[in-house]
Amino acid sequence: MSNTPYPERPRAKSVGKNPVARFFGTLWRLAVLWFAWPTTNLIVWLSQNLKFPVWAGGDLREVAMRLWGVAWLTFVWVLLWGEVTWTNIIVGIVFAVLVMVLLPLPRVPIEGRVHPLAAAKLLLTLIGSFMVSSAQVAWAAVKPGPPPLGAVVRVHLAIKSDLVLTLAIDYINLVPGTMVVEIDHLRRMLYIHIFDVRKQSQIDSFYRTMAYVERQFIKAFERDSEWHPSPFHGVDDDYHHVPFSDRRRVADEERHASQGRLRRRLRGE
Structure with a gap:
């Protein structure tokens, strides 16, 4: 019987994601844990505790909707002039606020659910x-x-x-x-x-x-x-x-x- 030791078996390579995929997977999980979740909690806390004046909408959702309306009207104003300048942007914001304050549109109710x-x-x-x-x-x-x-x-x-x-x-x-x-x-x-x-x-x-x-x-x-x-x-x-x-x-x-x-x-x- 030979005393020659058995040859060492090659170690099996671990099967899994490559380092780049693991890095981005870990980064995505950290983003969810350390950014998305605290941000969601902050928005919920602000909507429940932050008070807005009546002229601004009264709650966080209404303020966000009005800010979106101002941004959209400003975008349309700049689009009509065809040139992105600070003057057009500032004048667009002024006209957007005037339109939303002096000529408010009736509220459009959302009564169903989108599929x-x-x-x-x-x-x-x-x-x-x-x-x-x-x-x-x-x-x-x-x-x-x-x-x-x-x-x-x-x-x-x-x-x-x-x-x-x-x-x-x-x-x-x-x-x-x-x-x-x-x-x-x-x-x-x-x-x-x-x-x-x-x-x-x-x-x-x-x-x-x-x-x-x-x-x-x-x-x-x-x-x-x-x-x-x-x-x-x-x-x-x-x-x-x-x-x-x-x-x-x-x-x-x-x-x-x-x-x-x-x-x-x-x-x-």
């Missing part, structure tokens, strides 16, 4: 509708034959929030070939001009599109389970004349559409 995935789907739908409608308008402008036949149709949207209704109107106006020409605010009725409605199928397609837009805006911004009327003016279903049956209709249409998609998927269509 990012549903909002992203709505944005993608807007981009797709924009491309399709642009192609349709361009083809109608160059093809031979009689000019397109336009019409104004009436559409009811079961949307309760003024802010969400404004977003829906902007959505409709951004799509080529459609334009909101009149709004019945109390009954939530829109009168929309359509570019080409020579066939009944085009009108039916437009109403289906409006029903889809209505469902998507409700899913993205004001689901019934998360609806909290604003305390500023007491917005509710009765105020906006949006009966529960219309909201239920939107939910039933969405459920039927989901069931139809599921059946088609099971049939392999």
Whole structure:
């Protein structure tokens, strides 16, 4: 039996992050522990204990919103002049303060909750509708034959929030070939001009599109389970004349559409 000692086995290398990744990972954790958390506690303490005069807003959130308004109006002023100088910035701040003090806008209530995935789907739908409608308008402008036949149709949207209704109107106006020409605010009725409605199928397609837009805006911004009327003016279903049956209709249409998609998927269509 040989007395030769066993050769020393090579040590296994530790498997893990490289030094650069470990450094930035540690730096991120330290930033959370030593900066973000104390900063959050400071903001909460200031909002609970710091008192602001009534003319400045009364609380930290209102002061922050007013400072943001001054900053935005100043940015617009400098943008209009087209040159970033201290004179334009100072004059912009002065005009921004005067506008917010002498011409205050009514408060816009936030009464629902934003769902990012549903909002992203709505944005993608807007981009797709924009491309399709642009192609349709361009083809109608160059093809031979009689000019397109336009019409104004009436559409009811079961949307309760003024802010969400404004977003829906902007959505409709951004799509080529459609334009909101009149709004019945109390009954939530829109009168929309359509570019080409020579066939009944085009009108039916437009109403289906409006029903889809209505469902998507409700899913993205004001689901019934998360609806909290604003305390500023007491917005509710009765105020906006949006009966529960219309909201239920939107939910039933969405459920039927989901069931139809599921059946088609099971049939392999």
